Amino acid sequence: MRKYTLTIVSAVSIAATLLWLFGLGWTFQDQFSSNKKFEQPKEKTESAISKKQDGTLTIFAMGDSLTRGTGDADGKGYTGYLLERLKEKSEQEVNLINTAVKGETSRGLFKQLQQSEIQRQAKQADVIVMTIGGNDLFQQGTTLESLDMNAINSKKQIYLSNVKKIYSQLRDLNKEAVIYHVGLYNPFSNLPDAKTTSSIVRDWNFQTANTAAEFENIVYVPTFDLFQLQVENYLYTDQFHPNKEGYKLMAERVASLINFEQEEKES
Amino acid sequence: MINLVRNEMLKLLRKKRLFVIILIIAFLVPLFTYAQFKEIQDQRKKMGTQDWRTVLQQEITDTQNRLSSSRIQDEWRKYLKIRLSQQQYYLENDIDPRAPGAPTFMRVFVENSIDLLLPLLVMVIVADLVSSEASGGTIKLLLTRPVKRWRILLSKYLAMLLSVSFIVLSVAVLSYAISGLVFGYGGWNMPLLTGFAVSGDELLTDNVHIVPQWQYILMEFGLVWYVCLIVGTLTFMLSVLLRSTAAVMGIMLASLIAGAILINMVSSWESAKYFFMVNLNLTNYISGMATPIEGMSLGFSMSVLAVWGIAGFIIAFVTFSKRDIY
Incomplete structure (x- = not known):
């Protein structure tokens, strides 16, 4: 039982390390490269049409x-x-x-x-x-x-x-x-x-x-x-x-x- | 080497510290979830609307009113001004930065815990990694093995690194799973703005671009992991230097809390920006908040942390290989 826990925790930790490293790398790429084009979001978060609330x-x-x-x-x-x-x-x-x-x-x-x-x-x-x-x-x-x-x-x-x-x-x-x-x-x-x-x-x-x-x-x-x-x-x-x-x-x-x-x- | 790391991981698991930390997180997340849920409810009742634009607009006007009052500190004014222009920017682009959902909760949770809570959790794991061997006397057994000392220490360091990753992952998983029960599990694709730069008290938006929330969260967790790793490395160094675990914890605790206090009052002491503990709030650069001291940026803070981390790493290894054990 203990042996399995060890393997699982280690494997998960290694996977997590890779994931966070990837995230960190992405941060570098995203934050330090300039000339990003700003695009208006096409999808609005919710309908922005103004409507009067009834009642x-x-x-x-x-x-x-x-x-x-x-x-x-x-x-x-x-x-x-x-x-x-x-x-x-x-x-x-x-x-x-x-x-x-x-x-x-x-x-x-x-x-x-x-x-x-x-x-x-x-x-x-x-x-x-x-x-x-x-x-x-x-x-x-x-x-x-x-x-x-x-x-x-x-x-x-x-x-x-x-x-x-x-x-x-x-x-x-x-x-x-x-x-x-x-x-x-x-x-x-x-x-x-x-x-x-x-x-x-x-x-x-x-x-x-x-x-x-x-x-x-x-x-x-x-x-x-x-x-x-x-x-x-x-x-x-x-x-x-x-x-x-x-x-x-x-x-x-x-x-x-x-x-x-x-x-x-x-x- | 792999076996050495395995051995260290086994020791870590035996101590059940990781388990305790997961419990702490599992206890705290529902607490914060409830608090946020209450806040949203309260806001709805007060404003009589569910429209986030109205709420955000109200916040903007409130900030404007505070800014127009003359009895306001300069730093606070700067902070408010930057937040104001940012909120205005979000509003103009019709993006709700706080649309409730489990991913949003995750994001807000790590943003708020990166400078104190998570480093503390990491510290709990790392503090006795080496010092307990010294105080317990097991270090002699360890060093009599036909393995070079630096390899032993490296295996401990790697175990530390793995457990840091594990802690960050459990924060991610637990905050998502638990808060989702209340806020729902959707919202990964919600657009968010990043790339704000601050110059003086102006908010520069030249480089602002939109990223989906899942990318934003991944980036923030990368930074959280980096901060935790540096704090872990420094704690690790202290753990090598000192025999008493309590002393290690005390010093780390003091410096982390000192950092949290310093941030609020160092704006005029410029060289304080070279302390590691005022540079922990890396996620603030992603979301575009005012910096505690003029001239700090993501690159700067990361380099300062890197220098501290590398120095700690070298000191730990040099002392450990040179030290007399008796």
Whole structure:
């Protein structure tokens, strides 16, 4: 018995040695010879065709730190609370895909929207929510300190043209989904220059809403009023991003709009 | 010579060490299988989708968010950046690098065990190959035979080599067989990307090409075997030099674990790249991960390991033939 074990183990080990040597040799051949031709895989790993999942409501969120949820202690942000609200109200399964990146500007968002996977997800979405523009305007708070109207106006033009591109791209990708563009609030409304800053933000929002109105099914969701009074209660310690309560307010507002849209569909 | 090797193999089998090692692997693999299974399940529940693209995209955005935070270490940022571009590359080419299946599990398992677990297992076998003869006194009987000393040592070395191959094979077979029960046995032909090169914090994709997973796995196991062989050789050398098996194990254990720790903090100490233990992670070069120290590459790491291995081999043979036995 022992003799057989010895022979078998030895034989297997010798075979294994040869196999691993072969593998090692192949590694050399594969890794150290250059000019490999890169061929696209012909067989896709699974069907890449985008199709909507039946019976589920997919929310596609994109944009900047507000959508990401910076400042919320639970890390949910308004999208997280929105998801909770919709789950409560709807019998459907609700999914959230959040592709927001902190510090994203309108230009960055448009670039992100060129990625094939982002496009595929935008196509599949039933509802699209986004926030953008905060970083274009505020730039970490530096813009509103200098209050240079010329600079702000030129920024606004760039921003608006980017937003237009984003809107039309989204509409090209997905004709049905309603897009909710959540607007800006003025985080500085309890500071001395509040009057000026508020008017800048209002104007910014107004122009954005105007742009949104040029497209079908794009809803501009104002948040300015939510934060207008008692702004300090709704801001995170960085005095810029909303805190949990602030995000909840935003979520409620968007949630009420989405429900409205569904009821309309049913009737 | 063949008879000498046979004799050594017989001694190895008598000690039942190989058996113990197979048991250890057979115990660990179900553990990891379960952990991974849980992870996949959890992910599905959280994302509400089974589409790997959505999951991967979410991971990419998460990484982007981490990168945009300012309180992040430079090395970590570099690592994230490279992984980010790699994930993006996979996504653009519509390849799922983690499609569940037994071969994928095998691949991930060896990639994670190449730098510590497998060297430790090898060490357990090799540590007392010579030293136990010295401490047990049987070395005198062995050396009184009319056989040259280097031939005796060579037969031991060959037995070591064979058992290393055997361990690597059992890892392959066991991880495939056990994880397949959960993940299914398919997926050998799944395409994977290799040939990434890292320069600074950029990921170079000039040389990237597609290999089927079975080739990828074979290549990785070749590298795993190479690493185990070098670790085996070094342990073998210590086993010749020291009479106490415990000391051999202690030194090897310390250096292997030191390597695992060093990798996380040596990026600014450049000459540390000549240590053998920071070069064990050869499979990372195949999958295209950031290197722990600037200027390391597959060729470099393999040469460093080869130099250490050859040096260990020579020292072992010279000491063994010259040493006085009393």
